[in-house]
Amino acid sequence: MDEFKQRHFEGCREDHKMKTLLLALAVVAFVCLGSANQQGRGRKPPLDLHSRYCFQCTPENRLDKCPQAKRCTGMRTMCYTLYKRDGNGEEKWAVKGCAYTCPTAGPDERVKCCFYNRCNEY
Numbered sequence: 755m756d757e758f759k760q761r762h763f764e765g766c767r768e769d770h771k772m773k774t775l776l777l778a779l780a781v782v783a784f785v786c787l788g789s790a791n792q793q794g795r796g797r798k799p800p801l802d803l804h805s806r807y808c809f810q811c812t813p814e815n816r817l818d819k820c821p822q823a824k825r826c827t828g829m830r831t832m833c834y835t836l837y838k839r840d841g842n843g844e845e846k847w848a849v850k851g852c853a854y855t856c857p858t859a860g861p862d863e864r865v866k867c868c869f870y871n872r873c874n875e876y
Contacts, residue, residue, distance in 0.1 A: 807871040808833035809850045823872045826852030833874035837864040850874050 811820035826833075830852035838848040839862050848863075851874075856867035868874060 806831045806833065806852060806869075808852045809835075809872065809874050810852060811847075811850045813848060820850055820875075823875075828854070830854050832856060832867050832869055833872075834865055834867045835874045837866070838862065 806826040807823040808826055809820045809822075810824050810826075832853045832855070834851060834853050834857055835847050836849040836857065836859070837845045840846050845864065853867070857865050859865045866874070
């Protein structure tokens with residue numbers, strides 16, 4: 755019986771060593787993943803589903819044709835484009851941006867509002 759108990763306890767010690775090793779490896783992996791995230795090498799954060807991305811431009815950067823959409827801030831969840839007539843009477847966009855509510859068009863202006871990302875590109 756003593757030999758059986760001795761073999762049993764040796765087996766338990768081996769199991770305990772294996773569990774300790776696995777736990778240590780798990781801790782090391784967790785720490786490494788955390789440091790990778792801090793250095794920007796980990797997974798990217800999920801897309802913020804409540805944010806709206808709209809083209810935001812003024813006549814000053816019109817030559818760049820408003821190259822990329824930017825994230826709207828606050829509760830601005832609507833994109834808009836304000837159109838005005840130029841000296842030849844042609845309708846051209848004047849301002850693009852984000853809004854909480856659709857802006858009101860002034861005389862000789864037109865406003866187009868939309869509710870999905872990058873919808874005010876054209």
